[in-house]
Amino acid sequence: MAEDLVLDRxxxxxxxxxxxxxxxxxGFLRxxxxKLMRSYQTPDRKVVKEGQVVLRAxxxxxxxxxxxxxxxxxxxVYFTNEENGLLHVPKEQAQNPQAQMFSDPNMAMDMMKKNISMIVPxxxxxxxxxxxxxxxVAAKIPFPLTHRFRGMLQNGIDLSTVDVSYVSGRSWYFLNLFGLRGLFSLILGEENATDDAQRMMQMGGFGFDPTKSLSAEKDSLDIIxxxxxxxxxxxxxxxxxxxLLK
Structure with a gap:
């Protein structure tokens, strides 16, 4: 049976x-x-042109x-023609995003700065x-939960008799880490540099590949x-x- 605890003030x-x-x-400091570590990059003319083509299509x-x-x-036909269509991307011109990152030192440096600004703090x-x-035991959630939430809410507490609704200090840290995204977006704007969840998903990526957008839009336009x-x-x-006249 789960035990009820009385939390000290x-x-x-x-x-x-x-x-x-x-x-x-x-989060605010990071x-x-x-923003101070962010370097200005001149927009690539080819990427901007391809983005406008995708928008028009x-x-x-x-x-x-x-x-x-x-x-x-x-x-x-003007967009999807296999010879000179705007959305047609020849195979020999398709560039690997990983190769693009290694060929552009500024892109690799910016990615390293972003990862450092997240990992170190x-x-x-x-x-x-x-x-x-x-x-x-830092807090108690005011509604009951199933035992599947025990590993997420009671990290660092090895007591199976404690009710699942109690939250450990270490778990409260992770809840704040991923739960403050809405607060930072509200105060700092949607394009803020504190979205840890999004950064963790992008750490393994190598940038945006515009050729995939062209190919995807071409396929969507072909089947319409x-x-x-x-x-x-x-x-x-x-x-x-x-x-109405009757």
């Missing part, structure tokens, strides 16, 4: 609140440090029903939390079934007008 004052405040302050695909069939087919913070707050909806709209408007 000193744990709230010396563990829960300080840990939350420190995580918020570290944001400004990342996407607008054509979305608004295809508002133009006549002949006009749509001529525009689709979080390593120091986790060491601090693990040394001072490991083994503490065109249907001009304006004549049907005129007929529908006539039917509605006739019903």
């Amino acid at each position: 000193a744990i709230r004052d010396w563990v829960l609140i300080p840990l939350s405040v420190v995580m918020v302050l570290i 944001y400004f440090v990342s 996407r607008n054509l695909r979305v608004a295809a029903g508002f133009i006549p069939t002949k006009s749509f087919w001529s525009r689709r 979080q390593t120091l913070t986790f060491t601090w939390v693990n040394f001072f707050f490991s083994g503490f 079934q065109h249907e001009w909806i304006l004549p049907k709209m005129e007929k529908r408007a006539e039917d509605v007008l006739k019903k």
